[in-house]
Amino acid sequence: MFSDLVGLIISLSPILGLLVWRGHVDRQQHAADIVRADVHAGVTRALEGESLLAIKAQAPTAWRPGKVRLSTPSGYEPLIGRAFQTVLERVPAGYEVVIHCGGNS
């Protein structure tokens, strides 16, 4: 009886572990989506409407912090400057701001 129970637990543990891990990843992604929405709302207000400034949020993982990526087409970099303070105010701890500009933009 006991050995059956142990066998059941051992055989189910990978599936349960996977479910728990997926749940954690989903929660992190949900939090990242909220951060993205918050930053986007702030940027839209700061720039007085929709703009060419693209915002992408990546959830943090165990080995790297979350990232809020800002990018614009080439020649539109001043948009980053206008929205920069708002972004910094709204990005929570545990996230870093990555600005894509120059190079191939």
Next chain:
Amino acid sequence: MSARLLAVITPGEEATALSSMVGLVTIARAAEAEVRLAYFRDLPRPRVDRHDRVVADTAAEMARIERTATEAIESSARVFDDVRAETVVRFGKPTREAGLEAEVYAPQIVVVFATARGLLARLRRWTLRRRLARRSDARVLVLAPTPPPAERRAPVVQSALTPPARLPARRD
């Protein structure tokens, strides 16, 4: 007192730093900050000729690297004359020296450049960011080059002027 912005340039990031100068200046303008462009290099080895005679000792090499780096960075920053920028070159272990520089300069914003490729370089960059974030109260920003656009697909519609791949055999 205006804000201070420290841009950390480590070996291998020189080209990215120069090409990302627009972004750096945009941030500096927005924060109304003065910029310190700090280039960190390992201590150079003395230069020797093929007979192992020293032609330039470490001090001479350091002076040469400092002059070259300062000229290159300042020439690219000179275009943006509305932002106060100074260039410093520090020799030693880049991660440790960058931490010390952040502690001494006490910037409000620290900018690092993301070009690291390979596991070791990524690990080094991660250590640098962690150290900068821990040592100073500054906000750490990452300036990264925009990835190239995906390759365009070949046109679906073939031009009528394009000759067929196989011409029919001539019947004479």
